[in-house]
Amino acid sequence: MLVNTDDGDGEPVDLEQLNEEHIIQVDLDKMALLTLYACYQVYKAKQRAEEIYAYFSLSSFRHLHLEDMFYVGKENLQETEQFWRDWINLLKTKTGDTESRLL
8 A cells, every 4th residue: 555655755655565564563454444434435425436446456455345344434434325336336347356356
């Protein structure tokens, strides 16, 4: 998972690498789930499925289960029925292992 920082040269920092090298200690799965949760909260209903889907192309998200996003935050997510309809419709238009797993 790359994070933009202000380290002087403008290059993103790979948190997975820093974690593996024991420079930092981060629960990367929880951070990824919180990212999905925040994305869900920020985007309007018609954009949510596509915005969240885009994260699953990143290695930090490939093994996550979308359902866990609904339980990681403090507030219940709204409009979940609409999200699931949009999510399923979006995945039906895609092909591949990731899409099969997410469906």
